[in-house]
Amino acid sequence: MYAIKESSTNQLNKNIAINKCPVTYTLSKIGGRWKALILYHLIGGTRRYGELKKALPAITEKMLIQSLKELEMDQLVHREVKPVVPPHVSYNLTEAGNALQPILMAMAAWGIEYANTEDPSGRCMI
Amino acid sequence: MYAIKESSTNQLNKNIAINKCPVTYTLSKIGGRWKALILYHLIGGTRRYGELKKALPAITEKMLIQSLKELEMDQLVHREVKPVVPPHVSYNLTEAGNALQPILMAMAAWGIEYANTEDPSGRCMI
DNA sequence: TCGAATACATACTTTTTGGTTAGTACTTGT
DNA sequence: ACAAGTACTAACCAAAAAGTATGTATTCGA
Numbered sequence: 001m002y003a004i005k006e007s008s009t010n011q012l013n014k015n016i017a018i019n020k021c022p023v024t025y026t027l028s029k030i031g032g033r034w035k036a037l038i039l040y041h042l043i044g045g046t047r048r049y050g051e052l053k054k055a056l057p058a059i060t061e062k063m064l065i066q067s068l069k070e071l072e073m074d075q076l077v078h079r080e081v082k083p084v085v086p087p088h089v090s091y092n093l094t095e096a097g098n099a100l101q102p103i104l105m106a107m108a109a110w111g112i113e114y115a116n117t118e119d120p121s122g123r124c125m126i
Numbered sequence: 127m128y129a130i131k132e133s134s135t136n137q138l139n140k141n142i143a144i145n146k147c148p149v150t151y152t153l154s155k156i157g158g159r160w161k162a163l164i165l166y167h168l169i170g171g172t173r174r175y176g177e178l179k180k181a182l183p184a185i186t187e188k189m190l191i192q193s194l195k196e197l198e199m200d201q202l203v204h205r206e207v208k209p210v211v212p213p214h215v216s217y218n219l220t221e222a223g224n225a226l227q228p229i230l231m232a233m234a235a236w237g238i239e240y241a242n243t244e245d246p247s248g249r250c251m252i
Numbered sequence: 253t254c255g256a257a258t259a260c261a262t263a264c265t266t267t268t269t270g271g272t273t274a275g276t277a278c279t280t281g282t
Numbered sequence: 283a284c285a286a287g288t289a290c291t292a293a294c295c296a297a298a299a300a301g302t303a304t305g306t307a308t309t310c311g312a
Contacts, residue, residue: 022237111148
């Protein structure tokens with residue numbers, strides 16, 4: 001027989017880990033399928049929403065805006081809207097976002113060295 | 127109305143990302159709730175199963191061995207069994223695992239700088 | 253007046269990840 | 283004979299993450 005769950009230990013454990021450990025904290029900000037990738041693309045400089053979409057053909061629009069929104073809330077990217085029509089929205093790294101660059105580069109380097117990724121340039125054109 | 131799903135785009139997308147992008151590849155190896163943390167603890171040197179368990183009180187045994195197993199399969203940690211009883215199993219980083227050290231350290235440093243984690247030493251005693 | 257272009261929003265479903273509970277094997281100490 | 287210690291294993295389930303499909307607003311140019 002199975003006992004009843006009263007609250008999410010999953011969520012609880014997550015928060016414990018995030019609050020007590022900087023490594024987990026960092027991972028919570030750049031983890032998931034797409035965030036690191038988006039950040040990596042923004043290292044190149046400001047990008048419009050549509051440019052990101054083109055650079056990441058495999059991502060769905062939902063995941064792209066969802067990720068961008070979370071990154072914005074976490075103050076890793078900055079969103080700028082030009083009030084024109086059709087809309088013109090661009091994204092670029094904040095200071096904290098920029099500070100992730102060494103991590104992202106190190107991850108790319110490690111991946112290039114220890115994996116057989118198809119594109120050894122590390123440009124991440126997914 | 128909803129169309130029928132014939133195969134996992136989720137899995138597909140994941141594999142595309144992993145195969146084409148070294149950043150995503152790296153993340154796929156150290157992502158998730160516990161792996162980075164375990165690796166981080168192994169930086170200190172060889173640890174027994176029970177030592178890891180004690181160091182990470184919040185992790186369940188299932189997640190600990192599951193993570194260790196995956197890390198072993200990915201050749202990031204090496205598992206050594208002494209055929210005694212009670213069993214004596216220890217884990218340590220492989221060369222590839224060791225090469226992750228700069229990334230882990232950089233993640234810890236970023237977390238310490240940009241978060242208010244409870245333990246600013248970065249020791250990750252969860 | 254209709255379509256194209258841009259940047260989203262929302263409701264819903266599937267897939268994956270993580271947690272719960274209970275049990276195993278083997279030997280030493282009491 | 284039985285508990286304790288060590289390192290697991292497996293069946294089951296809940297919660298989170300990711301994907302699908304469809305719809306919105308605005309204005310310009312044809």
